[in-house]
Amino acid sequence: MNTGEKALIFELSKPGRIAYSLPACDVPEAEAASCIPASMIRQVPARLPEVYEVDVIRHYTELSRRNFGVDNGFYPLGSCTMKYNPKINEDTARLSGFAHIHPYQPVTSIQGALELLYTLQNDLAVLTGMDQVSLQPAAGAHGEWTGLMMIRAYHESRGENRSKVIVPDSSHGTNPASATTAGFETITIQSDAGGMVDLDALRAAVGSDTAALMLTNPNTLGLFEEHILEIAQIVHEAGGLLYYDGANSNAIMGITRPGDMGFDVVHMNLHKTMSTPHGGGGPGAGPVGVKSKLIPYLPKPIAALRSDGTYYFDDDRPESIGRVKPFYGNFGILVRAYTYIRTYGPEGLRQVSECAVLNANYMMHRLSSHYDIPYPGVCKHEFVMSGRGLKAYGVRTLDVAKRLLDFGYHPPTIYFPLNVEESMMIEPTETESKETLDRFIDTMIQIAEEARTTPELVTGAPYGTVVRRLDETNAARKPVLNCSCGI
Amino acid sequence: MTLPHRYIPMTEQDKAEMLATIGAATTDDLFRDIPDAIRYRGVLPMSPALDEISLLTHMKELTSRNTDTANCTSFLGAGIYDHHIPVIINHLISRSEFYTAYTPYQPEISQGELQAIFEFQSYICELTGMAVANASMYDGMTALSEAGALAAGATKRRKLVVSRTVHPEARETLRTMAHGLGLDIVEVGYSASGVTDLAALRAAVSSDTAAVLVQSPNFFGCLEDLAAIEPIIHGVKGLFVVSANPISLGLLEAPGKLGADIVVGDAQPLGIPQSFGGPTCGFFAVAEPLMRRMPGRIVGQTKDLDGKRGFVLTLQAREQHIRREKATSNICSNQALLALCASIYLSTLGKQGLIDVANLNLSKAHYANSQLAGQEGITLPFTAPFFNEFVIRLPEEGPSVSEINEQLLKCGMLGGYDLGLAYPELAGHMLVAVTEKRTREEIDHFASRLGELQ
Numbered sequence: 035m036n037t038g039e040k041a042l043i044f045e046l047s048k049p050g051r052i053a054y055s056l057p058a059c060d061v062p063e064a065e066a067a068s069c070i071p072a073s074m075i076r077q078v079p080a081r082l083p084e085v086y087e088v089d090v091i092r093h094y095t096e097l098s099r100r101n102f103g104v105d106n107g108f109y110p111l112g113s114c115t116m117k118y119n120p121k122i123n124e125d126t127a128r129l130s131g132f133a134h135i136h137p138y139q140p141v142t143s144i145q146g147a148l149e150l151l152y153t154l155q156n157d158l159a160v161l162t163g164m165d166q167v168s169l170q171p172a173a174g175a176h177g178e179w180t181g182l183m184m185i186r187a188y189h190e191s192r193g194e195n196r197s198k199v200i201v202p203d204s205s206h207g208t209n210p211a212s213a214t215t216a217g218f219e220t221i222t223i224q225s226d227a228g229g230m231v232d233l234d235a236l237r238a239a240v241g242s243d244t245a246a247l248m249l250t251n252p253n254t255l256g257l258f259e260e261h262i263l264e265i266a267q268i269v270h271e272a273g274g275l276l277y278y279d280g281a282n283s284n285a286i287m288g289i290t291r292p293g294d295m296g297f298d299v300v301h302m303n304l305h306k307t308m309s310t311p312h313g314g315g316g317p318g319a320g321p322v323g324v325k326s327k328l329i330p331y332l333p334k335p336i337a338a339l340r341s342d343g344t345y346y347f348d349d350d351r352p353e354s355i356g357r358v359k360p361f362y363g364n365f366g367i368l369v370r371a372y373t374y375i376r377t378y379g380p381e382g383l384r385q386v387s388e389c390a391v392l393n394a395n396y397m398m399h400r401l402s403s404h405y406d407i408p409y410p411g412v413c414k415h416e417f418v419m420s421g422r423g424l425k426a427y428g429v430r431t432l433d434v435a436k437r438l439l440d441f442g443y444h445p446p447t448i449y450f451p452l453n454v455e456e457s458m459m460i461e462p463t464e465t466e467s468k469e470t471l472d473r474f475i476d477t478m479i480q481i482a483e484e485a486r487t488t489p490e491l492v493t494g495a496p497y498g499t500v501v502r503r504l505d506e507t508n509a510a511r512k513p514v515l516n517c518s519c520g521i
Numbered sequence: 522m523t524l525p526h527r528y529i530p531m532t533e534q535d536k537a538e539m540l541a542t543i544g545a546a547t548t549d550d551l552f553r554d555i556p557d558a559i560r561y562r563g564v565l566p567m568s569p570a571l572d573e574i575s576l577l578t579h580m581k582e583l584t585s586r587n588t589d590t591a592n593c594t595s596f597l598g599a600g601i602y603d604h605h606i607p608v609i610i611n612h613l614i615s616r617s618e619f620y621t622a623y624t625p626y627q628p629e630i631s632q633g634e635l636q637a638i639f640e641f642q643s644y645i646c647e648l649t650g651m652a653v654a655n656a657s658m659y660d661g662m663t664a665l666s667e668a669g670a671l672a673a674g675a676t677k678r679r680k681l682v683v684s685r686t687v688h689p690e691a692r693e694t695l696r697t698m699a700h701g702l703g704l705d706i707v708e709v710g711y712s713a714s715g716v717t718d719l720a721a722l723r724a725a726v727s728s729d730t731a732a733v734l735v736q737s738p739n740f741f742g743c744l745e746d747l748a749a750i751e752p753i754i755h756g757v758k759g760l761f762v763v764s765a766n767p768i769s770l771g772l773l774e775a776p777g778k779l780g781a782d783i784v785v786g787d788a789q790p791l792g793i794p795q796s797f798g799g800p801t802c803g804f805f806a807v808a809e810p811l812m813r814r815m816p817g818r819i820v821g822q823t824k825d826l827d828g829k830r831g832f833v834l835t836l837q838a839r840e841q842h843i844r845r846e847k848a849t850s851n852i853c854s855n856q857a858l859l860a861l862c863a864s865i866y867l868s869t870l871g872k873q874g875l876i877d878v879a880n881l882n883l884s885k886a887h888y889a890n891s892q893l894a895g896q897e898g899i900t901l902p903f904t905a906p907f908f909n910e911f912v913i914r915l916p917e918e919g920p921s922v923s924e925i926n927e928q929l930l931k932c933g934m935l936g937g938y939d940l941g942l943a944y945p946e947l948a949g950h951m952l953v954a955v956t957e958k959r960t961r962e963e964i965d966h967f968a969s970r971l972g973e974l975q
Binding site: 039040042043044047051052053054056057059060061062063064066069070071073074075076077079080081082083084085087089090091093094095096097098099100101102103104105106109111114116117118119120122124125126127128129130131132133134135136137138139140142143144145146147149150153156157160161163172173174175176178179182183186206207208210211212213214215216217219220257258260262263286288289290291294295305311312313314315316317318333334355356357358359360361362363364365366367369373375376377378379380381382383385386388389391392393395396399400411412435436439444445447450464465466467468496499500501502503504505506508509510513514515516517518 | 523524526528529530531535536538539540542543544545548550551552553554555556558559560561564565566567568569570571573576577579580581582583584585586587588589590591595597599600601603605607609611612613615616617618619620621622623624625626627628629630631632633634636637638639640642643644646647648653654656657659660661662663670688690691693694696697698700701702703744746747748770771772773774775778794795796797798799800802812818819820821822823824825826827829830831832833835836837838840841842843844845846847848850851852853854855856857858859861864865867868869870871872873874875876877878880881883884885886887888906923926927930935938957960961964
């Protein structure tokens with residue numbers, strides 16, 4: 035790997051080079067000046083680089099070599115569920131009949147696509163224990179917002195003005211942000227000493243203004259909320275609804291379902307649980323499922339089946355919250371998720387969760403004598419450790435994360451959840467072998483040892499990466515957000 | 522299913538050893554904290570598992586019931602376009618270091634993605650003429666909604682004025698968002714020439730207007746007179762939001778040069794497959810004063826300990842994971858992989874290529890326009906200048922647009938969008954898109970078939 039500075043594509047530019055091949059114009063050329071007013075015509079061409087095809091290939095190939103994906107190595111990024119992204123998913127999504135169809139084609143010409151959507155809606159409804167699913171949201175946070183907008187519509191339809199959404203202090207940041215975007219006020223409640231929802235705090239927080247409680251279960255600490263039925267009862271008795279953040283679904287497939295726990299609305303992150311690739315930050319998909327009383331509010335449209343066996347889009351939904359996204363969601367991602375589900379079937383998905391949970395408990399157990407485990411017991415598919423024991427040597431969790439880079443690992447999620455000091459959140463997933471887990475554990479133990487004996491080795495890490503630690507403070511203080519390079 | 526499965530490495534022996542290490546008797550012990558009442562017993566009634574051969578056969582069977590642009594000629598646009606995708610794009614975005622990576626939280630091992638996003642931001646600023654762009658949004662239409670939300674927050678005003686020439690699904694999405702935030706949406710109609718009615722716009726805009734939102738080329742393909750709209754909204758100190766087609770910006774003046782405060786759009790034309798409408802990639806660019814109000818991820822340039830150039834996610838104090846309920850947006854994911862498509866596309870086309878492809882679109886669409894106008898019974902209702910999409914009117918007494926489209930499909934053509942679906946007053950009108958991919962022969966064939974079907 036080249037560890038020198040990498041040129042920007044703009045810096046490779048040389049006037050006169052091209053990387054494109056366009057057809058000659060076989061119709062009379064339209065003179066822009068004759069069909070568009072001069073004031074609307076671009077005065078200065080966009081300063082795009084002038085390079086040839088090999089430049090483009092080498093540039094992006096080199097960028098890819100400076101990037102770490104699941105195919106490069108272990109990626110135990112808690113809450114992000116970085117499992118293996120099966121290759122077949124990519125092949126099916128690229129089939130021409132999926133990749134090159136238009137959302138406004140006559141429905142007679144897209145029956146296969148509609149069948150896929152319809153089947154996926156039903157499969158996800160069964161998996162989550164919900165009555166109906168919309169595939170439209172583009173990401174988990176988008177699903178949260180969609181779900182909250184439905185909760186809002188539900189309360190409004192009953193003439194109730196419920197303005198508050200309750201979230202635990204360990205919740206994902208998207209929960210309160212989505213609540214605000216949906217026009218709610220957020221109430222944060224503290225977790226109890228065991229890391230669970232504090233039932234007394236919850237009882238004190240709910241009231242006639244409660245719209246919903248947002249919860250993930252297993253929760254953000256990797257723990258299953260054992261009192262979930264009681265939680266549901268408290269919220270429901272206050273007239274609120276229960277929202278399930280599906281970020282942690284990988285732990286429970288086929289074992290328990292949010293719908294059976296008392297949740298009224300759920301989103302799933304297909305880019306986590308259903309193995310669709312994260313793409314360096316998207317695209318994702320965050321379908322939402324609801325119990326029957328919320329079906330009228332689902333966003334438009336829904337894939338539906340007529341009695342004659344043909345599929346169509348049901349747009350006739352007068353009580354719907356409306357449209358949350360153009361067209362039918364991130365279809366290409368939905369094809370990948372559907373492909374994945376069919377590689378396992380229901381029993382296979384259950385096995386996925388069992389293996390993910392066993393891997394996480396095994397790691398937690400082996401690491402427990404070297405790092406603080408603030409919430410021991412059984413965890414689900416992920417667990418939280420604390421690096422606070424290393425502070426005595428001047429080593430922080432950030433340093434441990436950077437040191438891991440030198441051993442070829444992507445670090446765990448760090449400094450989240452917020453309610454654990456110096457937290458590290460580790461999620462091995464089911465697609466990692468015992469050998470990989472053992473090697474990673476041994477490395478973590480070695481780093482803990484290094485922290486005690488040669489702390490400067492850890493605080494100076496990483497050493498083997500294309501850049502060393504970066505000045506993030508100055509990046510925010512004096513932002514340079516594009517190259518403005520003036521080719 | 523019982524072990525093994527090709528994606529799961531755990532053997533029965535591994536399982537036994539790991540359980541022994543933990544001190545658990547069975548895997549079930551690890552779920553003892555789940556109350557019995559909510560344990561699912563039995564097998565979920567979902568689609569069953571398929572082996573690899575059967576699964577591929579099944580997926581191909583599904584696609585066989587879809588007509589794609591490999592076996593038909595498309596004149597369908599309305600937000601999703603059949604542009605040429607340079608072959609190298611798929612090769613590069615298929616590099617798994619890109620597509621199997623997460624958001625670049627650990628910059629030292631994510632410099633590739635971070636630099637790619639930084640270059641994407643640079644490209645978007647160049648195209649739009651704006652100071653700052655983010656790392657991408659879900660799509661162009663939700664980006665427009667976010668622009669409305671940003672404008673309301675920045676101006677502390679609650680009214681958004683949107684033209685009816687903005688994509689109907691974008692306006693629907695905007696309305697949903699506005700309901701959540703308690704904002705008012707006022708729609709302004711279009712003139713006989715097919716662009717925003719400026720007199721109506723002037724009447725709708727007042728000192729409580731947070732923003733005017735327009736699209737150019739608009740949903741009818743017509744070019745809005747941005748220079749004429751700009752003073753109307755800036756006169757009341759509101760913000761000017763423009764949604765633009767990125768290919769058209771090879772030819773059209775950058776909205777930033779015409780006074781836009783926020784420019785959004787969808788990068789689908791830049792090398793992203795139609796994929797039934799998604800995923801695509803929204804772009805979002807603002808004038809400098811709005812920088813810290815932007816939604817989504819932003820990459821910034823900085824230096825490492827040795828003084829070497831590097832890139833990091835920056836201005837994170839705006840974001841949900843730091844600011845929680847006070848974040849500028851709830852957006853967490855962007856569309857990084859598709860932003861990469863757009864960047865590779867723009868790298869490939871380069872300075873001259875973008876101009877050339879824009880001119881090809883313009884020429885082919887204007888040729889098609891003239892050929893269609895020559896057909897018996899077909900008229901052109903709008904007179905405003907257009908780029909690569911335009912509206913035709915079919916005779917009232919003839920078959921409906923959807924009937925015509927079913928007929929065209931039988932001849933291997935996807936006809937234009939039926940405008941009557943979203944604009945009842947435009948029943949019998951078809952929105953026709955013509956990209957650089959359409960040949961003269963295809964256009965002639967389309968025009969003559971459409972003429973015969975009246």
